[in-house]
Amino acid sequence: MKTWKLSILFLFCKAVIRTTEGFSLSHQKINTSIRTVARSNGALFSSTDTAAMAPAADSALFSKIERAAAPEMGKLKTALTKAGMMSFIASMCITLPIALLPQYTLHRLGLISKVQKEQMALRAGQFCARNVLKIFPFCKVDITPHHDPNPEPSIWVCNHVSALDIFMLLAADKKLRGKKKRPIKIVYWKQLEDNPITKLLFQQCGFIPVQMAANKAGESNDYDMKSFKLLLKQTKQAFEEGFDIGILPEGQLNPNPEEGLLPCFSGAFTLARMSKRPIHMMALHGTHRLWHAREDIGMTVTGRKINVRCYPNGRKYTSGDEFLATFDAVVGQFGTNGKDLKKDELDDWLDGTKWKEFTAAQSAS
Numbered sequence: 001m002k003t004w005k006l007s008i009l010f011l012f013c014k015a016v017i018r019t020t021e022g023f024s025l026s027h028q029k030i031n032t033s034i035r036t037v038a039r040s041n042g043a044l045f046s047s048t049d050t051a052a053m054a055p056a057a058d059s060a061l062f063s064k065i066e067r068a069a070a071p072e073m074g075k076l077k078t079a080l081t082k083a084g085m086m087s088f089i090a091s092m093c094i095t096l097p098i099a100l101l102p103q104y105t106l107h108r109l110g111l112i113s114k115v116q117k118e119q120m121a122l123r124a125g126q127f128c129a130r131n132v133l134k135i136f137p138f139c140k141v142d143i144t145p146h147h148d149p150n151p152e153p154s155i156w157v158c159n160h161v162s163a164l165d166i167f168m169l170l171a172a173d174k175k176l177r178g179k180k181k182r183p184i185k186i187v188y189w190k191q192l193e194d195n196p197i198t199k200l201l202f203q204q205c206g207f208i209p210v211q212m213a214a215n216k217a218g219e220s221n222d223y224d225m226k227s228f229k230l231l232l233k234q235t236k237q238a239f240e241e242g243f244d245i246g247i248l249p250e251g252q253l254n255p256n257p258e259e260g261l262l263p264c265f266s267g268a269f270t271l272a273r274m275s276k277r278p279i280h281m282m283a284l285h286g287t288h289r290l291w292h293a294r295e296d297i298g299m300t301v302t303g304r305k306i307n308v309r310c311y312p313n314g315r316k317y318t319s320g321d322e323f324l325a326t327f328d329a330v331v332g333q334f335g336t337n338g339k340d341l342k343k344d345e346l347d348d349w350l351d352g353t354k355w356k357e358f359t360a361a362q363s364a365s
Contacts, residue, residue: 078301084138085164085290085299091132092167093197099124100204115241118206122183125201129170139290139304141168144340146310147178153239154314155272155279156184157327159335160248161257162287169282172308176282184246185238187231206243208234235275245271249327253293254335257285261332266320273316279323280314283307283331285338307338313350322355329354 073081103120106112112120133141158169173181186202190209193199202209211227235245249264272279289303311330317323329349333341340346348354 073301073303081138081290081301081304082299084136085301088132088136088138088167091136092128095128095132096125096197096201099128100200104204114206117204118185119183119242121201121204121206125205126170126173129167130172130174133167133171139168139286139306141172141306141308143172143175144307144309145176145178146312147180148312149180151177151180151182153182153275153277154244155268155275155277156244156246156282157249157268157279157331158246158282159254159257159261159284159331160250160252161254161284161335162291162293163253164287164291165284168284168287168306168308176308176310182242182244184244186246190227206238208238208245232271232274235271239275239277247271249324254288255293257288257293257335260336261328264324264327266324269317269320269323272323276316278314278316281311281327281331283309283311283334285335305338307334309334309340311350313347315350315352318352322352325355325358326350326352 100121103112103117103124107114107117133139158165169176185205186207188202188207188209190211193202193209208231209227210231238245247268249266249268250262251265252262254262268279271277284307286303286306290301290306291299317326326349330341330346333339341349345354348357
């Protein structure tokens with residue numbers, strides 16, 4: 001391959017890496033911003049959010065580094081898997097702009113509506129991820145689906161362990177939630193639009209931005225209150241137009257998925273309560289073995305099996321505490337081990353029985 005071709009391939013890979021890393025950062029900023037609003041407007045969030053803000057201890061964050069980075073495959077298979085992953089990322093950078101062009105053009109010509117453009121763009125992104133993964137099968141994706149025959153407007157929540165998560169969910173969504181699924185709009189930090197690929201995908205799909213001042217990770221957010229009000233307005237509009245809303249309760253990439261979830265926040269519950277919509281849960285496991293959140297591990301490949309799960313029995317939770325406890329028990333178990341709780345226990349958490357038992361025991365003590 002000529003030098004100029006290699007240079008172009010490198011630039012494409014670099015663009016996607018920046019895009020996915022920024023996507024993960026956006027959720028950290030969004031959840032932190034919502035907590036800031038909660039402190040100034042106490043009606044929005046329960047007190048559990050404040051307790052959950054405490055950072056994890058360094059020992060919890062960086063213990064088990066050797067176990068997380070320990071390779072499970074031979075050197076040749078590891079190298080081939082990584083090459084396939086990089087080819088997948090580069091190909092997504094090439095195919096996405098091409099796939100998103102037709103609906104953009106039709107909308108500019110006034111031949112389709114904005115809602116039609118956004119729905120078509122999301123389907124195009126899913127088509128690209130699904131078929132590019134067939135061309136470069138660098139991982140084995142095991143999908144545990146749930147197909148709702150009559151889906152209703154909902155809030156979707158999922159754990160977050162890798163920058164690959166967005167691609168895997170795009171690729172798996174057709175099998176995961178079925179043909180009758182409602183399209184999902186993701187809430188994201190508006191400054192991600194500085195990256196042209198992120199801007200193209202997010203704007204074409206109609207994802208919902210939140211505006212705040214630029215800052216570095218770990219610095220306080222300067223949140224635009226008007227932007228949060230716009231988020232609520234756009235959430236309501238998205239439901240009316242046939243979309244669902246997607247949020248990651250952990251708020252950022254989990255640097256230690258082997259040890260369970262990060263402290264989670266109840267922003268999804270607040271949006272669900274305000275919009276009077278149920279919350280549905282999804283879970284991921286294994287993407288961190290291909291692209292880990294920690295910089296000291298990064299793209300050190302240690303496994304290629306990915307598990308994706310969609311749970312039944314989406315429902316309206318009575319409190320932020322109930323939502324957080326259920327998310328931790330159900331998604332936390334799967335995200336840590338790639339396996340569900342025992343069926344009876346899982347069913348009891350999903351239908352609220354476990355929470356009622358817990359609160360009853362607390363009242364009795």
